[in-house]
Amino acid sequence: DTEVTQTPKHLVMGMTNKKSLKCEQHMGHRAMYWYKQKAKKPPELMFVYSYEKLSINESVPSRFSPECPNSSLLNLHLHALQPEDSALYLCASSLGGQGIYEQYFGPGTRLTVT
Amino acid sequence: RKEVEQDPGPFNVPEGATVAFNCTYSNSASQSFFWYRQDCRKEPKLLMSVYSSGNEDGRFTAQLNRASQYISLLIRDSKLSDSATYLCVVRWRGGADGLTFGKGTHLIIQP
Numbered sequence: 001d002t003e004v005t006q007t008p009k010h011l012v013m014g015m016t017n018k019k020s021l022k023c024e025q026h027m028g029h030r031a032m033y034w035y036k037q038k039a040k041k042p043p044e045l046m047f048v049y050s051y052e053k054l055s056i057n058e059s060v061p062s063r064f065s066p067e068c069p070n071s072s073l074l075n076l077h078l079h080a081l082q083p084e085d086s087a088l089y090l091c092a093s094s095l096g097g098q099g100i101y102e103q104y105f106g107p108g109t110r111l112t113v114t
Numbered sequence: 115r116k117e118v119e120q121d122p123g124p125f126n127v128p129e130g131a132t133v134a135f136n137c138t139y140s141n142s143a144s145q146s147f148f149w150y151r152q153d154c155r156k157e158p159k160l161l162m163s164v165y166s167s168g169n170e171d172g173r174f175t176a177q178l179n180r181a182s183q184y185i186s187l188l189i190r191d192s193k194l195s196d197s198a199t200y201l202c203v204v205r206w207r208g209g210a211d212g213l214t215f216g217k218g219t220h221l222i223i224q225p
Contacts, residue, residue, distance in 0.1 A: 033212055041217070042216060042218055043158065043213075043215050044215075045214070048211065048212050056211065058212070090157055101146075102148065102160050102163055103213055105158050105159070107156070
């Protein structure tokens, strides 16, 4: 089973709202990722968690705040977003460590900021 | 610099034909290579990893040329369901690093 689940599927929020995106996997993977994908563009890496510790932050604005409560869960807390933050937010997971470890993506949360 | 370059297409190919995509990457320290496919408004799905010796999975064959820094994907006997965007993907260092995606090649299989 290579399933990564994400909730919600769709989210509309105002610029003053606070919301959270959730991601879950039960494959025993120890690395989890957040990507952002704008229309007709490839996914862009935002954050990497490795063994529940933030290992990479690709200069993402502080209005995006990741959290990894345990090895199966990954959250992305959103606050004071801008309309240009509207995008598909993808979560992925992999075994982590060295080697050719593939990443598996969840279905994404389609976010619209009004 | 970390860049992955692909021809965006679209490639319009008749059903049953063979089609090949190439991809070049900028950093010789690259660690791992993959092809993903992405359907419209869906998440990327792993098609295959690319091994140094080349590898095949059914109608799909992937090749890696580290000296020239390019990766290829060959699709034989193309099906209508192969229509999608094919993303060339590189991981630059270790296993927990994020992926860098090419812009994707759009493939349209025509009946």
